[in-house]
Amino acid sequence: MAARSSAEISSILRQQIENFDQVVETTNVGTVIDIGDGIAHIWGLSDAQAMELLEFPNQVMGLAFNLEEDTVGAMIFGDGSLIAEGDEVRCTGRVMEVPVGDGLLGRVIDALGRPLDGKGPIVSDKTRPIEKIAHGVIYRQPVTTPVQTGIKALDSMIPIGRGQRELIIGDRQTGKTAIAIDTIINQKGGNLFCIYVAIGQKASQVANIVETLDRAGALAYTVVVAATAADPAPMQYIAPYAGCAIGEEIMESGRDALVVYDDLTKHAWAYRQVSLLLRRPAGREAYPGDVFYCHSRLLERAARLRDDQGGGSLTALPIIETQGNDVSGYIPTNVISITDGQIYLESDLFYAGIRPALNVGISVSRVGGAAQTRAMRQVAGRLKLDLAQFRELAAFSQIGSDLDRATRAQLERGMRIQEVLKQPQYHPVPLAQQVLTLWAVTNGYLDEVPIDKARAWEDAFQGYMERSHPQVAQAIATDKQISDSTLEALRAAAEQFKNEGARAIA
Ligand SMILES: Nc1ncnc2c1ncn2[C@@H]1O[C@H](COP(=O)(O)OP(=O)(O)O)[C@@H](O)[C@H]1O
Ligand SMILES: [Mg+2]
Structure with a gap:
């Protein structure tokens, strides 16, 4: 009998080596390699899909975020201390979802749709994926109906239309949240449902807002999604997507909804933290390269649907907090470029007693004008022009030169306009x-x-x-x-x- 050729032997060896790792099934089950700060790295799980929901022991859930050659990087939702190295992780075949529907109105929930208000379980028989591709242009129609904010300076000069994305931007303590909350309160007795998403704020502040809405009778048509500063970064990261999904459900039922993201600066911080912990490459200011996409795909979901699609709308009011009135930072410029207008608030005006502290000259609404009622127009x-000119003139006239009559009249008129817009x-x-x-x-x-x-x-x-x-x-x-x-x-x-x-x- 002839000896086996070396080629034959090596082929058998190769076959055995190739089949070796099939002994342990690594496609749908993996093992925790490390865990901490709301992030886990998992060995195995080669079948996991991006954004797939993962199941850890002790009912802790995770989200597959980074798919690498042998490992998966996941965000953890729940108590990470219940998970240890070596624990088993399973794929679920599902994507992340939140409960939606009218049962959520009047409720305060976390980013996973769990109640935070002690009013018992959420009544909902429907869920939606938190991430969804925005409606394409062929499903949309122009914005023609106003969102009445009830704020004179906005409804007259910076009108917002249903389906629009209008950014509220300014330093801290300039009245950004106040504008959003007043807009929600003004919908009482109307047909615009509201979602307020609190991201990275102090829990006490969120409690105040909930109480304010409740006292004003505005909670009945509002859902509050809260991921406070005390919540792990993954919760803060997904909160706006969850709020958006709840709004989309209202829009697709042919009604109008308004969603406030307060604020996207802190959302970007949360995303940066998650990305760094997942060891994604850092770009400018250590933000991940796709921080722009993370905001644009969120804001693109605001829309006014065509009548044959139900005619509903989702209006978005994202908020950005600047430092030292610097609107040219990385995150502010990104969000400015993907919204249909900006409401600029300034500390100088705020402290001068001009509240809302609206900078009329640079605030714009690029689509809302078409939605403004004729009476207001x-x-x-x-x-807007008169007031902007007045502010310039007022700054100039402080130099103290003699003013002609027409200029003085313009100044006097401007001061009174400014006064009634407070x-x-x-x-x-x-x-x-x-x-x-x-x-x-x-x-x-x-x-x-x-x-x-x-x-x-x-x-x-x-x-x-x-x-x-x-x-x-x-x-x-x-x-x-x-x-x-x-x-x-x-x-x-x-x-x-x-x-x-x-x-x-x-
Ligand atoms: N139009 C207004 N008139 C008087 N006070 C206001 C007005 N808007 C806001 N404030 C007050 O100014 C402070 C800062 O407002 P807030 O909306 O929390 O600011 P931001 O969200 O920009 O940090 C709050 O104490 C709020 O009550
Ligand atoms: Mg605020």
Whole structure:
């Protein structure tokens, strides 16, 4: 018998080596190599898909995030201390989902949809993946319906439309959250459902917001998704996607929803932390290279669907916190470039008592103008330009040069416009009342009123219109425009009020 050739032997050996690792099944089951800071590395799991839900012992769940040659990097949701090196991990074949539906309204939940408000289990028979590709252009239609914020300066000059993405940007303590919360409160009695996503805020702050919404009767149509500063970075990272999924469900049911992401600066920090722990290559400012994509794919999910798709909408109000009014940072510029407009808030204005601290010159809404009601357009057409010019003029006139009459008149008018656009928190103003005030000030009815009395005058005027000429505001509210006959009635009423107004504020 001839000896086996060396080629034959090596082929048998090769076969055995190739089949060697099939003894242990590594496709759907893996082993924890290391764990900490909400991140685990797992050996095996070669069948895991990106963003697949993983099952750890003790009911801890994870998300496959980094797929490498032999290992998988995963985010951990739950108590990481219950997991040890060597523990078994299984694929589930599912992606990450949150409960959705109307049972969530009035509730406070974490990023996984678990209740945080002690009001019992969440009633929901439906879930949605937290990540989804945004609706393509063919499913969308132009934005034509306004989101009434109830804030005079915004509804008149920076109107937001349903389906739009409008960024609220400014330093800390400039009233960013206040604008978002007031907008939610103003939806009372309307048909816009709200989702407020708190990312990386102090738990006490979130509790305050929930209580404010509750007291204002706004919680009934609102879902609060909270991932506070005390929550692990993975929870903060997925929170906005979860909130977005809840909003998308409302949109796809043919209704309108508004989602606030407060704030995406802290979301970017959470994503940076997760990425560094997963040893992803760091780019500028140590952010991962795809931090831009992580925000754009979130904001792209805001849309106004076509009527044959149900006609629903999802409006997004992302918030970015800047430092030293620097809007040219990496994260701010990214988010500015993927939104349809920005509301710039400034500390200088805030401390000067101009609240909301809106910088009119650089704030814009690129699509909302088309959604503004005609009545508002009739009175606010030139407001933005006038106010921006006034602020420039006011800065210039401080130098103390002699002013000609026209300039002085422009300054006086501007000061009164600025004054009536000031608005305290939690006092949303309905559209018709906003129109009355703006009409009065732009038509010179406040020119004789002392500056420090302008707001008292406004209150008196509103009271007078409600008592003596309620039909004017009613007509504006129902017609959504100022018809010729309404204009006549308004002018006559304002003339009559001249004397009464002077007495009211004396
Ligand atoms: N329009 C306003 N009028 C008066 N106070 C306001 C107004 N908007 C906000 N504030 C107050 O200013 C502070 C900062 O507001 P907040 O919305 O929390 O700022 P940010 O979210 O930008 O840090 C809060 O104490 C808030 O009550
Ligand atoms: Mg805030």
